[in-house]
Amino acid sequence: MRASLPPETADVPTLLVKIFGKDRPGITAGLFDTLAAFSVDVIDIEQVVTRGRIVLCALVTRPHSDHEGELRSTVHSWAESLKLQAEILSGTGDNQPRGEGRSHVTVLGVPLTAESTAAIAARITSTGGNIDRIFRLAKYPVTAVEFAVSGVATEPLRTALATEGAALGVDVAVVASGIQRRAQRLVVMDVDSTLIQDEVIELFAAYAGCADEVAEVTAAAMRGELDFAQSLHARVALLAGLDVSVVEKVRGEVRLTPGARTLIRTLKRLGYQVGVVSGGFTQVTDDLKERLGLDFAQANTLEIVDGKFTGRVVGEVVDRAGKARLLRRFAKEAGVPLAQTVAIGDGANDLDMLNAAGLGVAFNAKPLVREAAHAAVNVPFLDTVLYLLGITREEVEAADAHDES
Numbered sequence: 001m002r003a004s005l006p007p008e009t010a011d012v013p014t015l016l017v018k019i020f021g022k023d024r025p026g027i028t029a030g031l032f033d034t035l036a037a038f039s040v041d042v043i044d045i046e047q048v049v050t051r052g053r054i055v056l057c058a059l060v061t062r063p064h065s066d067h068e069g070e071l072r073s074t075v076h077s078w079a080e081s082l083k084l085q086a087e088i089l090s091g092t093g094d095n096q097p098r099g100e101g102r103s104h105v106t107v108l109g110v111p112l113t114a115e116s117t118a119a120i121a122a123r124i125t126s127t128g129g130n131i132d133r134i135f136r137l138a139k140y141p142v143t144a145v146e147f148a149v150s151g152v153a154t155e156p157l158r159t160a161l162a163t164e165g166a167a168l169g170v171d172v173a174v175v176a177s178g179i180q181r182r183a184q185r186l187v188v189m190d191v192d193s194t195l196i197q198d199e200v201i202e203l204f205a206a207y208a209g210c211a212d213e214v215a216e217v218t219a220a221a222m223r224g225e226l227d228f229a230q231s232l233h234a235r236v237a238l239l240a241g242l243d244v245s246v247v248e249k250v251r252g253e254v255r256l257t258p259g260a261r262t263l264i265r266t267l268k269r270l271g272y273q274v275g276v277v278s279g280g281f282t283q284v285t286d287d288l289k290e291r292l293g294l295d296f297a298q299a300n301t302l303e304i305v306d307g308k309f310t311g312r313v314v315g316e317v318v319d320r321a322g323k324a325r326l327l328r329r330f331a332k333e334a335g336v337p338l339a340q341t342v343a344i345g346d347g348a349n350d351l352d353m354l355n356a357a358g359l360g361v362a363f364n365a366k367p368l369v370r371e372a373a374h375a376a377v378n379v380p381f382l383d384t385v386l387y388l389l390g391i392t393r394e395e396v397e398a399a400d401a402h403d404e405s
């Protein structure tokens with residue numbers, strides 16, 4: 001038995017073998033079977049298949065110089081027999097060590113244009129980053145690709161790419177690599193205009209005949225122009241006298257955001273805990289918690305006396321600070337460090353929560369929120385958040401198929 005390779009392979013003579021051509025079963029086995037005759041050791045393997053074409057790269061130790069020529073001709077004739085192209089390069093050592101600073105850059109486009117891709121790649125390079133790997137996360141309903149980048153710290157890369165993404169009109173999310181990304185175990189979402197497409201208070205207001213008045217106050221509060229608690233009390237007061245029977249009607253009117261079920265189902269399968277915090281009302285969030293199998297839900301509670309809304313809320317008000325407080329509380333209860341939480345929201349009252357989380361995602365948010373969050377998604381599909389966590393569409397669909405069978 002040969003000694004295994006030393007951890008430091010810098011001076012070891014190596015061969016880079018690249019195979020390209022039409023993919024078919026047995027190529028990888030065939031190549032290594034051919035190489036095995038020369039007793040070489042594997043240092044690295046990378047393989048991708050794109051539209052039926054395989055690129056297989058193998059980095060192996062170089063055989064004794066007496067045998068190198070024979071190895072080359074054997075590999076070339078094997079490749080020719082399968083109508084593949086082979087390239088063999090001599091050299092020394094392993095891959096270049098990757099630079100300090102590792103990030104995952106997720107790019108979402110509908111469609112993803114070559115122009116945008118060029119601009120983003122150029123910006124990564126101009127910040128001193130190197131693109132180590134690129135792969136596709138999803139092709140539908142958005143095209144999502146992930147760049148693994150090294151050589152630049154996450155923060156400056158995020159700033160540079162946020163500017164570039166905004167100019168191009170594509171979503172670019174930059175997340176630090178490392179074990180933490182895989183250990184994210186709690187996702188907390190805002191409800192109104194995030195988990196659902198509606199603003200719940202506006203649904204109630206329609207029954208109270210004050211929809212326009214309420215919508216105006218909501219918009220101002222979401223833009224950060226009004227103190228949330230004040231605006232909440234002002235709007236709830238307009239609901240005074242409304243019959244409690246509207247609660248059932250409103251629950252039935254709530255429209256989930258496209259991708260919401262997929263997001264939650266997938267996260268639950270992966271062992272995440274999922275919660276919602278809302279400046280809206282427990283009368284609706286409790287129902288959502290039940291229907292969607294959420295672990296946590298907290299919101300404001302409309303006071304009901306003798307079957308009528310009093311126009312007041314009871315208990316602790318869930319406002320901007322309250323949402324961040326609840327994120328911390330849920331994290332504690334879930335036994336998940338705050339750094340391993342993900343928060344998703346669209347409004348100014350989500351800002352503290354987005355900042356407190358390990359990864360704060362602005363979802364179709366106002367510019368103020370988008371600029372402050374770690375990542376922004378501006379396509380109307382909530383499950384695209386999965387791509388920021390490195391989960392591919394293929395994995396989501398495979399898990400769905402597995403559960404159905």
Ligand SMILES: [Mg+2]
Nearest residue numbers: 190192193347
């Ligand atoms: Mg919202």
